[in-house]
Amino acid sequence: MARIEFTPQLHRFVETPVLDTAATQLGDGLAAAFAINPRLRGYILDDQGHVRPNVVVFIDGRRARDLRGLTDPLGPDSRVHVLQALSGG
Template sequence: MAGLIFTQQLARFTAVPQVDTVGPTLRAGLESAFAANPLLRGYVLDEQGHLRENVVVFIDGRRCAERVLLADALAPDSTVYILQALSGG
């Protein structure tokens, strides 16, 4: 199963910092995580269901290709990191 790993900033909103999924795409994998913890959705996706501007996703070391459809393929052994950028001064 692919593993979705939420960095510390997002892990505080989910019961575990990693969610395993059999979803074939990034969107399906994220939906698995949101099913386990619905509050997480609002921190990762905007109102249109697109990745928020301050969220970056890496699949097997490569940044996801696009932020709208989230159709990047997940292999059964993929590692997906979901990061929330921090801002401030």
């Protein structure tokens, strides 16, 4: 099963589950996490359901490509990490 984990920094604001899911696409995996804690959705997705600009999603060490439709595939052994993007200098 794919495993979805959220950055510890988010945990300061909202419960962030570590989730094992049979989802085959990123959107379905995130939906499963949001079903556990609906408040988490607002931290990850905007009002249109797109990944927020300050959030980065990695699937198996590679940056997710479809941040609007969330159709990136998940394999049975995929590891998804949802992080807050950092900027500045």
